[in-house]
Amino acid sequence: MSKFTTQELDLASDPTILLIKYRMMEKVWDFLEEMQEEIRKELEPFTGKLPKELNLVHGKISKGENYKRLPFMMLDFPAFFTKDDILAFRTMFYWGNFISSTFHLQGQFLKKYGKALIENFKNHKEVFFCVNNSPWNYDYKSNNYVLLNEINIEELEDYLQNTDFIKLSIKFPVDEMPERKQDLIKFLLNGLKVIQTN
Template identity: 35%
Template sequence: MANVKLSQRELDLVTNTDFILTKNNIIAKVFDLFGDLSEFEIKTANNFLDDEIKIIAPKISKGENYEGLPWVMLDYPRYFTTKDIFAIRTYFWWGNYFSVTLHLKGKFKERFQAASFMSQEKRDWFLCCNENEWQHHFRKDNYKLLNEFSEEEIQQLSFIKLAKKIPLHRWDDAEMFLKESFETMLGLLQK
């Protein structure tokens, strides 16, 4: 028979409605932030994006279980096929951070791989080193600092995920961080 007894901590949480209501309120605020951010991103990227990408509306999604924790993400631009990807993903991960990730694959990797971010040393930018492009955590088996890669190593990657993050204790700085990171990513691709 399954052990369904609760520890005292579990019992305290299951009887505390404030915790879940507060969590739901926080997630709603992230949705509001990402909704405002999507409008900013559309205006900012409008002159840069190809029509095939521009016509795809932003998408905000959420879930409860990325490594056991709630998450919310905004994808814009968001062009995904089996071969080609051009996306900028804004991600909120409960207990961890906000992040912004530029994801390029296929024809978009080929088009932009010579972009200036490849040769620039940015101490707070990360590049994905994992073969699984759908992981979002920043542990060493998934992301390394960009300046730890040689240009040759970057050229050999099957996809590029360039990312930046801000811890949640800097919540009040998050909106500006996300906007500036988005603009920087677009700017790097235009050089």
């Protein structure tokens, strides 16, 4: 049996940190609910213009305690998921790391809108492009995300020929979360300009 450290025993003797964490996660849930409502209002002018599969009324908030051993919470809205086809806008709070929003396109939606979405954001300095072979990693290490404007056209073309998904993402530090909601929503609206059916 491994020995307890003094730090571990001190933390386990004090309920304060977990009570603060509980309050924080409640507030993050509220933040995502508020963001969902604001997005719903912003989507009204897009009615009838976006892919019919997208749910523009109800989002889904999920939470967990163990993404790489840390708590997280995420909002999928607007979003559509099947095994083969995905068109989703995911906002994620990751404890100790970031608040982020991500476009995830896969299958038919990648074919229809992928290149246009990349073109739309290619000159935005804060937009990241996923270079991992799995769409289910969320950290911003260099083997997962690189800045889109630092990838040359040949590399992008090569990647698009050898993948069935793309993810474009922005992130901010956790302590900037309260004032960054509008930046996250603006990222969504900017992308939706090229994800329209008419």
